[in-house]
Amino acid sequence: xxxxxxxxxxxxxxxxxxxxxxVNDANFDCSATGFSLQAMDSSHVALVAFLLxxxxxxxxxxxxxxxxxxxxxxxxKMLKCAANDDIVTIKADDGTDTVTFxxxxxxxxxxxxxxxxxxxxxxEHLGIPEAEFEAIVRMPSAExxxxxxxxxxxxxxVVISVSKEGVRFSTRGDIGTANxxxxxxxxxxxxxxxxVIEMEKPVTQTxxxxxxxxxxxxxPLANQVTISMSSELPVVVEYxxxxxxxxxxxxxxxxxxxxxxxxxxxxxxxxSEFVEERKPKVExxxxxxxxxxxxxxxxxxxxxxxxxxxxxxxxE
Amino acid sequence: xxxxxxxxxxxxxxxxxxxxxxVNDANFDCSATGFSLQAMDSSHVALVAFLLxxxxxxxxxxxxxxxxxxxxxxxxKMLKCAANDDIVTIKADDGTDTVTFxxxxxxxxxxxxxxxxxxxxxxEHLGIPEAEFEAIVRMPSAExxxxxxxxxxxxxxVVISVSKEGVRFSTRGDIGTANxxxxxxxxxxxxxxxxVIEMEKPVTQTxxxxxxxxxxxxxPLANQVTISMSSELPVVVEYxxxxxxxxxxxxxxxxxxxxxxxxxxxxxxxxSEFVEERKPKVExxxxxxxxxxxxxxxxxxxxxxxxxxxxxxxxE
Amino acid sequence: xxxxxxxxxxxxxxxxxxxxxxVNDANFDCSATGFSLQAMDSSHVALVAFLLxxxxxxxxxxxxxxxxxxxxxxxxKMLKCAANDDIVTIKADDGTDTVTFxxxxxxxxxxxxxxxxxxxxxxEHLGIPEAEFEAIVRMPSAExxxxxxxxxxxxxxVVISVSKEGVRFSTRGDIGTANxxxxxxxxxxxxxxxxVIEMEKPVTQTxxxxxxxxxxxxxPLANQVTISMSSELPVVVEYxxxxxxxxxxxxxxxxxxxxxxxxxxxxxxxxSEFVEERKPKVExxxxxxxxxxxxxxxxxxxxxxxxxxxxxxxxE
Numbered sequence: 021x022x023x024x025x026x027x028x029x030x031x032x033x034x035x036x037x038x039x040x041x042x043v044n045d046a047n048f049d050c051s052a053t054g055f056s057l058q059a060m061d062s063s064h065v066a067l068v069a070f071l072l073x074x075x076x077x078x079x080x081x082x083x084x085x086x087x088x089x090x091x092x093x094x095x096x097k098m099l100k101c102a103a104n105d106d107i108v109t110i111k112a113d114d115g116t117d118t119v120t121f122x123x124x125x126x127x128x129x130x131x132x133x134x135x136x137x138x139x140x141x142x143x144e145h146l147g148i149p150e151a152e153f154e155a156i157v158r159m160p161s162a163e164x165x166x167x168x169x170x171x172x173x174x175x176x177x178v179v180i181s182v183s184k185e186g187v188r189f190s191t192r193g194d195i196g197t198a199n200x201x202x203x204x205x206x207x208x209x210x211x212x213x214x215x216v217i218e219m220e221k222p223v224t225q226t227x228x229x230x231x232x233x234x235x236x237x238x239x240p241l242a243n244q245v246t247i248s249m250s251s252e253l254p255v256v257v258e259y260x261x262x263x264x265x266x267x268x269x270x271x272x273x274x275x276x277x278x279x280x281x282x283x284x285x286x287x288x289x290x291x292s293e294f295v296e297e298r299k300p301k302v303e304x305x306x307x308x309x310x311x312x313x314x315x316x317x318x319x320x321x322x323x324x325x326x327x328x329x330x331x332x333x334x335x336e
Numbered sequence: 337x338x339x340x341x342x343x344x345x346x347x348x349x350x351x352x353x354x355x356x357x358x359v360n361d362a363n364f365d366c367s368a369t370g371f372s373l374q375a376m377d378s379s380h381v382a383l384v385a386f387l388l389x390x391x392x393x394x395x396x397x398x399x400x401x402x403x404x405x406x407x408x409x410x411x412x413k414m415l416k417c418a419a420n421d422d423i424v425t426i427k428a429d430d431g432t433d434t435v436t437f438x439x440x441x442x443x444x445x446x447x448x449x450x451x452x453x454x455x456x457x458x459x460e461h462l463g464i465p466e467a468e469f470e471a472i473v474r475m476p477s478a479e480x481x482x483x484x485x486x487x488x489x490x491x492x493x494v495v496i497s498v499s500k501e502g503v504r505f506s507t508r509g510d511i512g513t514a515n516x517x518x519x520x521x522x523x524x525x526x527x528x529x530x531x532v533i534e535m536e537k538p539v540t541q542t543x544x545x546x547x548x549x550x551x552x553x554x555x556p557l558a559n560q561v562t563i564s565m566s567s568e569l570p571v572v573v574e575y576x577x578x579x580x581x582x583x584x585x586x587x588x589x590x591x592x593x594x595x596x597x598x599x600x601x602x603x604x605x606x607x608s609e610f611v612e613e614r615k616p617k618v619e620x621x622x623x624x625x626x627x628x629x630x631x632x633x634x635x636x637x638x639x640x641x642x643x644x645x646x647x648x649x650x651x652e
Numbered sequence: 653x654x655x656x657x658x659x660x661x662x663x664x665x666x667x668x669x670x671x672x673x674x675v676n677d678a679n680f681d682c683s684a685t686g687f688s689l690q691a692m693d694s695s696h697v698a699l700v701a702f703l704l705x706x707x708x709x710x711x712x713x714x715x716x717x718x719x720x721x722x723x724x725x726x727x728x729k730m731l732k733c734a735a736n737d738d739i740v741t742i743k744a745d746d747g748t749d750t751v752t753f754x755x756x757x758x759x760x761x762x763x764x765x766x767x768x769x770x771x772x773x774x775x776e777h778l779g780i781p782e783a784e785f786e787a788i789v790r791m792p793s794a795e796x797x798x799x800x801x802x803x804x805x806x807x808x809x810v811v812i813s814v815s816k817e818g819v820r821f822s823t824r825g826d827i828g829t830a831n832x833x834x835x836x837x838x839x840x841x842x843x844x845x846x847x848v849i850e851m852e853k854p855v856t857q858t859x860x861x862x863x864x865x866x867x868x869x870x871x872p873l874a875n876q877v878t879i880s881m882s883s884e885l886p887v888v889v890e891y892x893x894x895x896x897x898x899x900x901x902x903x904x905x906x907x908x909x910x911x912x913x914x915x916x917x918x919x920x921x922x923x924s925e926f927v928e929e930r931k932p933k934v935e936x937x938x939x940x941x942x943x944x945x946x947x948x949x950x951x952x953x954x955x956x957x958x959x960x961x962x963x964x965x966x967x968e
Contacts, residue, residue, distance in 0.1 A: 091511070094511040094512070097489050097490070097511065098490070098511075098512070098514075100486075100489065101486035101489065101490075101514070118512075127521065127524075128519075129502075129518060129519045129520075129521035129531060130479070130516065130517070130518050130519070131516075131517050131519075132486075132514065132515065132516040132517070133514070133515050134490070134512060134513070134514045134515075135512050135513045135514075136511060136512035137511075137512060163762070166735075170732070170733035170764075173729050173732065173733070174729070174730070174733075174766070186761075195723070195726040195729065195730075195768060195769075196726070196730070196750075196766060196767050196768035196769060197766070197767045198730075198733070198764065198765070198766045198767075199764065199765050199766075200762065200763075200764040201762070201763045201764070202761060202762050203760075203761045203762070203763075204761075205759065205761035208759075215761060407827070410827040410828070413805050413806070413827065414806070414827075414828070414830075416802075416805065417802035417805070417806075417830070434828075443837065443840075444835075445818075445834060445835045445836075445837035445847060446795070446832065446833070446834050446835070447832075447833045447835075448802075448830065448831065448832040448833070449830070449831050450806070450828060450829070450830045450831075451828050451829045451830075452827060452828035453827075453828060
């Protein structure tokens with residue numbers, strides 16, 4: 021028996037809306053730790069991960085670990101039927117192949133339940149190698165979303181350069197070039213408007229704007245976004261979810277990550293190549309420990325499955 | 337000479353917006369009683385009727401009964417040119433084949449008149465048999481509209497079941513099932529938020545969501561909707577229009593009705609069959625008495641005209 | 653070196669949005685007087701002109717006259733990346749073939765610069781003949797936009813008739829006819845709501861609604877629009893831009909004008925024919941004096957270039 025309840029159901033709606041265009045089908049993992057997901061997008065370029073900790077829910081019960089494969093588009097359709105102030109309950113009985121979403125309105129005179137068949141989805145947990153990022157930028161998430169939107173009207177890729185002065189986003193297209201510089205700014209009335217740069221050494225990386233813009237769909241979840249970069253590592257774009265009244269902050273991470281032992285994600289070109297396995301030492305964040313069951317013997321994905329990447333390789 | 341004037345012209349705009357997707361061409365009947373319409377949708381599944389009583393208008397003059405055939409799409413286009421606070425006048429001279437819509441803004445410095453050719457439309461008035469409904473649900477119209485929208489994202493038909501506890505709307509589709517229960521709730525601050533069930537015996541009926549959603553287009557007209565059901569009768573979805581400052585409430589009814597003597601509308605399957613004439617005893621509501629002129633000798637529509645129904649018969 | 657700066661950058665965004673659908677490529681003229689543009693739409697029916705006077709800018713420097721050919725769609729794309737409260741700077745160095753747009757947010761922690769290649773565009777300055785208009789209508793620009801929109805749902809052309817009582821806009825289409833009369837009205841609380849008619853003699857002219865609606869895209873620029881008409885002249889639709897805090901009002905004129913010496917614009921039919929050159933005596937407004945350099949020896953456009961007009965000639 022698995023059951024979770026969230027008084028502010030709108031949060032789950034927003035999470036699904038931010039995920040459904042990036043990932044089609046994915047396994048949700050339910051454990052004593054919380055409700056989590058880790059999945060690669062269909063072209064195997066981006067890795068999406070989120071964890072909602074058990075303590076954050078108004079009610080959370082998980083008798084034994086459970087993996088629920090769902091189509092995120094269908095799940096989003098069902099969650100869209102919840103009003104933002106509905107109490108949302110997700111439950112699954114042991115041994116059944118269905119999941120139930122229940123929505124109760126605050127006055128309790130309207131109760132909806134939606135039942136969806138679960139799917140068997142082949143997936144593997146990726147261990148995320150411990151990373152010491154060379155540069156971490158924290159900035160208003162709406163600003164990041166706006167920059168992605170603006171640059172997308174000019175070009176296809178974005179060069180992100182972090183230096184002491186600030187972070188520069190650049191692109192180039194048929195109609196011209198664009199550079200947007202955000203300077204460190206901590207003297208703001210509201211800490212959520214701050215732009216903070218933590219840097220060991222300057223980093224410059226190039227990404228497909230298509231993905232960077234996709235990540236910005238999580239903007240409604242948090243007022244700040246954190247962009248972590250190292251010259252040898254994929255970029256990590258992270259939205260922390262901290263709702264008033266919850267014991268612990270939720271955290272949704274949208275990661276551009278190397279696929280352990282199979283894909284080395286080269287951030288400069290978005291080209292992927294098969295490489296030797298790198299055994300992860302520790303998880304990138306304590307709350308993803310439950311993902312540790314990803315074993316080291318998983319097979320390399322056949323090349324035919326990575327065809328989707330072709331469309332993002334035409335980067336100059 | 338026929339002339340009516342309404343100070344709050346926005347009302348006529350809203351009525352047309354709610355009708356135009358369901359009915360293409362229709363006859364408007366002008367009599368001493370009021371301005372009314374009764375028409376079947378193009379697939380002969382739903383019957384739409386409304387009456388705006390003469391007393392409700394700021395000015396109403398009807399020298400002799402008049403039938404004005406109009407294309408509702410074109411009429412809606414013209415009414416859309418009225419601002420919501422414009423005074424709307426509709427007039428037609430005897431013996432002409434045109435109707436004039438006049439819009440005056442409150443400061444009287446802008447006056448628009450639109451002239452439209454009338455059409456000859458073959459139609460017959462259907463007598464609506466007296467009905468004692470087994471269950472009548474009154475609920476917020478926005479709630480009804482939202483339920484239709486939500487269920488339409490999952491399936492094609494809706495099962496409506498009324499019991500003492502409340503009304504249940506259910507659907508089933510490829511991605512799963514959905515049940516929405518609205519409980520009786522009269523302890524609300526605003527009577528327009530109430531959900532009230534009047535029931536002689538439980539009723540369960542199945543309808544095409546396409547039509548139930550179409551009816552919800554009338555939501556801007558009234559804060560409450562009444563759904564009247566009997567196991568042997570078509571469902572009646574009714575929006576009462578009661579504007580402050582008018583002597584009598586308007587009433588717009590969107591009815592799913594048996595076509596007198598020609599179509600028996602079987603609500604469980606949305607399948608139609610030809611049946612014997614049933615002579616109506618009384619009109620369903622006093623204000624529709626003017627429709628009594630529908631005579632009993634009208635012919636059964638040829639089958640070819642009811643082909644449109646095929647598209648709503650594929651109900652499980 | 654050319655450089656202009658505008659603290660309220662949103663103004664430039666609005667100007668581009670109002671122009672880009674009417675004109676594809678155009679030359680911007682930078683001189684000591686100001687920043688101006690004069691261009692015909694692609695079907696050579698309408699002439700668009702605007703001048704932003706040097707005094708109106710927060711900073712304006714123009715070492716020598718400069719013509720910058722730009723694609724207005726691309727320029728609009730770049731300006732869209734400016735927030736409405738950004739400070740916008742446009743600059744071009746002498747001898748380069750690029751223009752730079754710079755956007756700084758009010759807190760100065762975000763600076764964007766966009767660079768665009770300039771184009772070589774063949775164009776000629778048209779001298780605008782001095783005109784004594786027979787009738788000038790000044791009315792709320794939103795009202796004018798709404799009338800264009802409403803009539804466009806009925807017909808393709810509009811007949812504008814100015815008389816002492818007011819201005820009448822009429823159209824006729826398949827579904828019927830429409831007449832909208834706006835009466836002179838100066839007894840309003842806000843002068844921007846006034847409709848004022850100045851008239852020497854009544855004028856009636858016919859125009860393509862497509863163009864009259866295009867002009868209405870400038871509505872966000874000014875609360876009032878001025879429509880100037882003479883039976884022998886093209887209509888002039890003008891939006892005056894007067895922003896608080898600027899020394900002199902900007903003026904954007906959207907003109908339907910005869911092309912000097914090549915096109916006579918016949919307002920009744922929108923048909924164009926080649927005519928003898930008419931030497932302009934004076935400019936229509938003092939601020940367009942810089943356009944005087946249009947010389948009298950420019951060649952008549954070959955007929956093949958005016959094919960685009962065919963689409964607006966099917967006027968009844």
